[in-house]
Amino acid sequence: MLREITLGQYYSTESKIHSLDPRTKITGTFIFIISLFLFRSVVTTITAAFFLAFVISLSRVPLGFILRGMKSIVFILLITVVFNLFLTPGIPLFSFHGLVISDEGLKVAAFTAVRLIFLIIGSSIMTLTTTPNNLTDGLEALMNPLKVFRVPVHEVAMMMSIALRFIPILMEETDKIMKAQEARGADFESGNVIERAKALVPVLVPLFVSAFRRANDLAMAMEARCYRGGEGRTKMKPLVYKRIDLAAYFVLVLYLALMILAGIFAP
Amino acid sequence: MGIVEAKNVTFEYVKRDEEGNAEGFIRALDGVSLSIKRGEFIAVLGGNGSGKSTFAKHINAILYPGEGMVIVDGKDTKKPENLWDIRQEAGMIFQNPDNQIIGNVVEEDVGFGPENMGIPTKEIWERVNEALKAVGMYAYRKHSPNKLSGGQKQRVAIAGVMAMHPKCIIMDEPTAMLDPMGRKEVIRQVRALNDVEKITIILITHYMEEVIYADRVYVMDKGRVAMQGTPREIFSEVDRLRELRLDVPQSTILSHELNKAGFQLPEGILRREEFVHELVKYVGGRFYGGSLESVKEPKEASDYTKPGMTERDPRESLILDKVTYTYEKGSGNEIRALDNVSVQIGKGEFIGLIGHTGSGKSTFVQHLNGLLKPTSGQVYFRGEDISDKKYRKINLRSHVGLVFQYPEHQLFEETVFKDVCFGPKNVGMDDKQTELSAYEALRSVHLPEEYYFSSPFELSGGQKRKVAIAGVLAMKPDILILDEPTAGLDPKGRDEILELMRDLHENKGITVILVSHSMEDVANYVKRILVMDKGRIIMDGDPKHIFMRYKELENIGLSAPEVCYLMRALRDRGFDIDPSVTTIDAAVYEILRITGQGA
Numbered sequence: 090m091l092r093e094i095t096l097g098q099y100y101s102t103e104s105k106i107h108s109l110d111p112r113t114k115i116t117g118t119f120i121f122i123i124s125l126f127l128f129r130s131v132v133t134t135i136t137a138a139f140f141l142a143f144v145i146s147l148s149r150v151p152l153g154f155i156l157r158g159m160k161s162i163v164f165i166l167l168i169t170v171v172f173n174l175f176l177t178p179g180i181p182l183f184s185f186h187g188l189v190i191s192d193e194g195l196k197v198a199a200f201t202a203v204r205l206i207f208l209i210i211g212s213s214i215m216t217l218t219t220t221p222n223n224l225t226d227g228l229e230a231l232m233n234p235l236k237v238f239r240v241p242v243h244e245v246a247m248m249m250s251i252a253l254r255f256i257p258i259l260m261e262e263t264d265k266i267m268k269a270q271e272a273r274g275a276d277f278e279s280g281n282v283i284e285r286a287k288a289l290v291p292v293l294v295p296l297f298v299s300a301f302r303r304a305n306d307l308a309m310a311m312e313a314r315c316y317r318g319g320e321g322r323t324k325m326k327p328l329v330y331k332r333i334d335l336a337a338y339f340v341l342v343l344y345l346a347l348m349i350l351a352g353i354f355a356p
Numbered sequence: 357m358g359i360v361e362a363k364n365v366t367f368e369y370v371k372r373d374e375e376g377n378a379e380g381f382i383r384a385l386d387g388v389s390l391s392i393k394r395g396e397f398i399a400v401l402g403g404n405g406s407g408k409s410t411f412a413k414h415i416n417a418i419l420y421p422g423e424g425m426v427i428v429d430g431k432d433t434k435k436p437e438n439l440w441d442i443r444q445e446a447g448m449i450f451q452n453p454d455n456q457i458i459g460n461v462v463e464e465d466v467g468f469g470p471e472n473m474g475i476p477t478k479e480i481w482e483r484v485n486e487a488l489k490a491v492g493m494y495a496y497r498k499h500s501p502n503k504l505s506g507g508q509k510q511r512v513a514i515a516g517v518m519a520m521h522p523k524c525i526i527m528d529e530p531t532a533m534l535d536p537m538g539r540k541e542v543i544r545q546v547r548a549l550n551d552v553e554k555i556t557i558i559l560i561t562h563y564m565e566e567v568i569y570a571d572r573v574y575v576m577d578k579g580r581v582a583m584q585g586t587p588r589e590i591f592s593e594v595d596r597l598r599e600l601r602l603d604v605p606q607s608t609i610l611s612h613e614l615n616k617a618g619f620q621l622p623e624g625i626l627r628r629e630e631f632v633h634e635l636v637k638y639v640g641g642r643f644y645g646g647s648l649e650s651v652k653e654p655k656e657a658s659d660y661t662k663p664g665m666t667e668r669d670p671r672e673s674l675i676l677d678k679v680t681y682t683y684e685k686g687s688g689n690e691i692r693a694l695d696n697v698s699v700q701i702g703k704g705e706f707i708g709l710i711g712h713t714g715s716g717k718s719t720f721v722q723h724l725n726g727l728l729k730p731t732s733g734q735v736y737f738r739g740e741d742i743s744d745k746k747y748r749k750i751n752l753r754s755h756v757g758l759v760f761q762y763p764e765h766q767l768f769e770e771t772v773f774k775d776v777c778f779g780p781k782n783v784g785m786d787d788k789q790t791e792l793s794a795y796e797a798l799r800s801v802h803l804p805e806e807y808y809f810s811s812p813f814e815l816s817g818g819q820k821r822k823v824a825i826a827g828v829l830a831m832k833p834d835i836l837i838l839d840e841p842t843a844g845l846d847p848k849g850r851d852e853i854l855e856l857m858r859d860l861h862e863n864k865g866i867t868v869i870l871v872s873h874s875m876e877d878v879a880n881y882v883k884r885i886l887v888m889d890k891g892r893i894i895m896d897g898d899p900k901h902i903f904m905r906y907k908e909l910e911n912i913g914l915s916a917p918e919v920c921y922l923m924r925a926l927r928d929r930g931f932d933i934d935p936s937v938t939t940i941d942a943a944v945y946e947i948l949r950i951t952g953q954g955a
Contacts, residue, residue: 222460254460257502262765268727269766272758273827274750274782291778294768298813306455313416313448314458314516315440315472325467325480 098158100217105333106148107218111227113334117341118215124348125204132355133348134200137207140344145210150217158213159206166205173198221253230328243319251307259300266295357430359524359556360392360415360446364424367410384410386579387424392558394523397550399567399587400560402576403601403846404817408560411576412528415558416446429523444473447517449527453509462504462512463488463497469520487518490553491545505713507538511545518549524556525549531563532844535713535873537913539563562846564603568626575600592624601848606876606918606940607631613944628918632925639951668702671739674724674756674835675700679733681719693719695891696733701835701869706861708878708899709871711888712913717871720888721837724869725756754783757833761840763824767812772798772823775812779831797830798823800864801856818849825856835867836860842877854881879903879917879938887914900936919943
């Protein structure tokens with residue numbers, strides 16, 4: 090079940106977007122998301138749509154693959170739309186059984202849906218084109234100034250990258266434990282919610298025990314390889330801005346300028 | 357001075373009770389002294405709890421001696437300022453391949469050590485590439501470690517240590533969790549590092565075949581060095597090793613047994629060729645030498661009948677009829693894990709299932725108790741189709757018990773007893789029956805009664821495994837399937853589990869299916885062998901007949917027990933010997949027979 094979720098999973102290919110520095114991509118995504126929230130007119134939405142289409146075409150990730158990933162959020166999207174549709178006050182357009190749809194509600198619901206879709210596609214472009222490691226490196230580099238405020242930036246990044254490494258291992262382990270308990274007659278499929286939750290205890294306890302054992306082993310292995318925190322560590326793959334990043338930042342500025350202009354002159 | 361000098365090292369663990377108060381000490385090391393020279397290949401042997409792992413952790417300063425001292429390359433491990441130098445000079449490889457790989461990409465993992473040491477980027481790359489080439493994993497540098505085999509993961513871990521340019525590498529049971537092929541792969545690599553790169557190797561293991569290449573062997577027992585010497589010297593003392601519950605290579609044990617019967621072969625024979633050479637030399641004149649014509653050629657594969665299995669009653673059997681199972685059906689990258697498998701498992705059989713990793717063994721056994729449903733084909737238990745909608749799965753689960761690999765990882769209850777009750781309760785026994793069968797199951801695995809109400813997490817590895825097996829036995833299965841029940845255990849633990857299987861089979865009439873990588877175990881215990889390859893059962897017969905086809909077995913990544921090769925080699929030298937011998941006892945008898953000494 091978990092394996093079917095493709096939202097934001099790295100898509101391996103070579104493209105201009107793939108070759109960008111992770112810092113560029115994180116910054117870009119951030120600016121794109123902010124621009125979506127600052128401007129809410131038809132013109133700005135169309136501008137954003139063009140920008141997104143441009144980035145997707147550069148990324149060489151098939152549109153089908155991106156949209157398939159969206160399946161998992163259809164439910165959230167529907168809820169948002171329904172709430173906005175019925176709960177926004179304004180001039181009533183339709184009404185049945187006491188539920189009222191207003192003109193304002195229709196507008197808000199449509200905009201919210203579009204913005205939400207843009208937001209998710211925009212940020213999944215980042216994760217689709219950046220390996221998890223690269224992403225962690227980028228985050229670490231971008232958050233580095235926070236070290237002044239004693240934020241353990243390196244440690245957090247290290248934890249994220251270890252988590253990424255162990256997710257598939259622990260998923261496999263969950264599968265194994267579930268099967269082992271099923272072989273002992275455990276039943277995960279019938280019963281009500283409470284019974285089902287209870288049935289998970291024999292899976293969760295061994296899973297936690299194993300996670301702690303692995304954590305312990307890993308900590309020892311890291312120490313044995315001279316790990317002592319971020320101090321004095323060098324990088325095998327240091328992040329270096331290239332020419333293409335400069336171009337990307339230029340495009341970003343251009344996009345932002347367009348949005349601001351559109352926001353001012355066509356509100 | 358040697359690269360590692362241990363002087364009278366003593367180490368104690370604090371034993372704590374449930375509230376965390378210190379109850380007392382457990383002495384893990386008790387006055388260990390040894391000296392290891394530069395460039396040596398050292399093996400440290402010992403059962404679980406002998407202190408060998410604790411000692412290993414002293415060499416790279418993960419632990420410090422309570423008394424005595426450890427000096428690595430002239431540096432005292434107790435002095436904090438030496439810590440990072442020592443950890444760089446004495447690299448360490450651990451048992452579990454997954455739990456020591458940090459990077460998400462092979463090359464990044466290898467670079468982890470140098471990064472920590474503060475090596476400049478350019479040099480890190482040089483070191484990483486060099487290390488990956490040294491272990492033959494350069495082609496995999498961009499791969500995710502999760503996609504590698506166990507042996508490959510261990511090689512990546514070795515590369516990770518190599519990139520730190522260590523002077524010595526300590527390996528704490530690096531092959532315990534690998535299959536035979538992975539084990540060979542890692543040991544070959546380690547020997548190459550020792551030969552070519554002149555790195556000092558300290559290999560901690562309980563596999564004897566890995567020890568024979570060592571320059572020197574230390575045997576540990578109860579925190580002390582119990583024996584030391586060259587492999588030949590160590591293996592000359594077969595009785596002493598047995599006393600310490602350690603294994604001995606089959607050539608060594610065979611010559612030892614023959615000597616007991618009056619032969620005068622040198623003790624401490626390690627290799628096959630050596631054994632044959634010595635035996636020919638010794639028997640020489642007394643050799644009755646049948647001509648080669650009198651030697652019975654093994655029967656062709658086609659004309660052996662499945663011995664003693666013609667009487668299987670289908671009403672009492674578990675039958676797979678043309679079962680095929682495909683993973684990820686319809687996704688484009690389908691994997692056919694089972695391919696048209698048909699087999700009948702009769703009441704009271706003792707079956708061994710062998711096949712290399714990925715041959716479909718696990719998928720096969722999961723069909724036997726309905727955990728997996730065939731993509732096509734049927735499974736019948738006592739005449740009923742188990743994929744039928746009306747068939748009650750829980751019924752099948754109580755009749756067919758399946759013990760997974762590392763079953764101790766499924767324990768979860770507060771007490772051993774409660775955990776064992778889990779299965780019987782699930783299959784619908786009432787409280788009284790449940791407790792009764794739990795008690796009976798715990799007794800049959802010979803777990804001391806004092807542990808019944810302690811937490812399963814406090815037990816030793818071997819004991820935990822017994823509890824997990826009891827958890828399945830308590831469901832009173834008629835058929836018990838065990839997926840590598842001896843994996844990761846020391847010889848003592850292994851023998852206990854295997855004896856338990858034999859006992860259940862002989863005295864309780866339980867059908868046992870043993871999935872194993874150890875040909876010796878299979879040869880010694882089972883009566884029928886199924887060989888799997890690429891999702892098919894390609895051989896089915898008794899051990900004698902299966903192991904006579906050792907050439908075919910080798911082609912699919914398996915082998916025969918060492919003693920089969922010994923018999924073969926003797927036959928090639930003209931001995932009129934029965935080539936179908938699969939156990940040491942039979943081999944002793946056979947050699948005595950042909951040399952006329954047994955009569």
